[in-house]
Amino acid sequence: MDDDGSVLEGADVLVTGRRIAAVGPALAVPPGTVEIDARGGIVMPGMIDTHRHLWQTAMRGYGADWTLSQYFDWYYVQHGARFRPEDVYAGNLLGAVEALDEGVTTTVDWSHGLRTPDHAEAAVDALEEVPGRFVLAYGNIFDAPWTWSRTAGLHDLVSRRLRRSDLLGFQMAFDVTGDPQFPERAAFEVARDLDAAVTTHAGVRGATDDAAVRLMHEHGFMEERTVYVHAATLGEESYRLIAETGGSVSVASEAESSGGQGYPPTWRLRAHGIPVSLSTDSSVWGSADMFSAVRATLAADRAREHLEAHARDETVTDVGLRAQQAVWWATRGGARALGLDDVTGSLEPGKKADVVLLKNDASPVMAPVLHPWGHVALQAQRGDVRTVLVDGRVVKHDHRLLGDHVARARAAAEATVEHLRREVGEEAWSAGRVPGSGTGGFDSPYTYSDHRGAAAAAPPR
Known part of the structure; x- marks a missing residue:
């Protein structure tokens, strides 16, 4: 591709x-080459997920019936701070x-549970153990970004462990509350000093709104490499500014449709010519499956049309x-959003060998293959991922x-x-899986801020 x-x-x-x-028919095979028979299958670039909260994976499926306010209540307000460094490590691992198992060769770990340096070290430990391509998007929802971004621990971690190769990159992950004083400016300045891209939840009902985008633009912090996550409830002016400054949007259609961040916005992004990548958000309330992300995106866009x-x-x-x-967004779109377009995202000579083979002779789903793009988007499943290479290394086979x-x-x-379960208590743990209407009764998910902009305009109900 x-x-x-x-x-x-x-x-x-x-x-x-x-x-x-090389890519092409009947290539000359050098002596000693290992051959993988892909006949009857589809060879494609590895998929790229630009926004996945890996630290929450150990709670897979727990919040299947959560809305966004209940997600905020559990992670941002009540129990998220109970995660120890070893729990962040477990979720990340x-x-x-x-991600590798399902054919995602590059994942952005939107790691906003790094409340201590030890939590951050544990997150990196896990990513280094797995032979994939990752970007640590460093964040901390328990402290103000204008505070944690200036700690020595962050700068030490970046200099010691990140950016040593294109297998482990670095972003800064924080949201802009819309406070007219724009206290997030300090975090943006740190990102600029570290030459790091910023990834931010923008246009999320009850959390962030157009004021955040306007403040970023007024202060000169909207960049081509900025990734706006969700961007589902923005006005036309905000979309115009994103398009004008060259930023991209990470759409998590499955989460947006279920949780209520806003209607998946691809139909509006296409109208503005804004680059799109796809993401899975969190397996606590979604599938964390990029095949599902592609499907949900197609379904939402077409349903709206x-x-x-x-x-x-x-x-x-x-x-x-x-x-x-949609498949392009899941591959090339992600590479371009992360500044990795010269590294991965397509099958072209010179690119790093992040390659996926979809082939399952035991499955009726993988035959016949009549429309390869449509087959990847609407027919193939994670169980059809037979072989995965990352950086030329076989990490999954048969x-x-x-x-x-x-x-x-x-x-x-x-x-x-x-x-x-011990920390929360059995009664609260059981109740969390079947949340009641009273969950999420708070003014703002950002407990470090007194500003009540988007949350005050759209209180949980």
């Missing part, structure tokens, strides 16, 4: 060392292994969002991850669950 959207039938991909050496046409008593005869575009990462991750996650 390249910018022309090429589909090559019966072609080979030759990997030499860490890079793709389990989530990182899961049909609904608006029906309201005009019209019929859509040609959909605006095609399967090819449907099994190599190494003992799965067993270790499962054991660590079980220990975290035991800890949380």
Whole structure:
């Protein structure tokens, strides 16, 4: 796959060392080359998730019926601070292994539970153990970004452990409350000093709104490498500013549709020409599966298009969002959002060999393959991921991850669950899985701030 959207039938991909050496039919095979038979399957670039809260993975599925306010209540206000460094490690390890298993070769760890230096070290420990490509988006929802961004611990971690290769990158992850005083300026300045991109939840009902985007623009902190997560409830002026400054939006359609951040905004982003990448948010209330992310995005965009046409008593005869575009967002879109377009995101000579083979001879889903883009978008499943290469290294083959990462991750996650159940108490733990209407009755999810902008305008209900 390249910018022309090429589909090559019966072609080979030759990997030499860490890079793709050639793509095409009947390639000459150097002596000693290991051959992986991909006939009947689909060879594609590894997918890229630009926003996943890995530290929450040990609570997989616990919040299946949560709304956004209940998510805030559990993690931001009540129990999130109970996570120890080893619990962040467990979530990161389990989530990182899961990403590789499903064909995601690059993951942004939107790690906003790093309330101490030890939590941050544990997060990096887990990412370094898993043979994938990761970006640590450093954040701390328990303290003000204008405070934690200036700590010696952050700067020490960046200089010692991050950016040593393109396998482990660095962003800064924090939100802008909309406070007219713009206290987040200090964190933006730190990001600029560290030459780090900022990823921020923007346009999230009850949390962040147009005021945040306006303040970022007025103070000169909207950049081409800025990633706006969700961006689902913004006004036209905010979208215009994002487009004008070249930023991109990470859309998490599954979470947005279920949690209530706002309607997945791809239909508006397309209208403004804003670059899009896809993400899975958190497995605590979603699937954390990029195949599902692609599907949910297509479904939401097309549903909106049909609904608006029906309201005009019209019929859509040609959909605006095609399967090819959605798969492109899950691969090339992510690479471009992260500044990794010269590294990964496509199958082209010279790129790092982040390659996925979809092939499952035991599954009726993988035959026939008539429309490769449509097959990836609407038919293939994580169980069809047979082989995964990252940086030229085979990390999964014959449907099994190599190494003992799965067993270790499962054991660590079980220990975290035991800890949380003890800390929270059985009654509260059970109640959390079936939340009542009273959950989430707070003025703002940002407990470090007295500002009540977006939350005051849209109180939880």
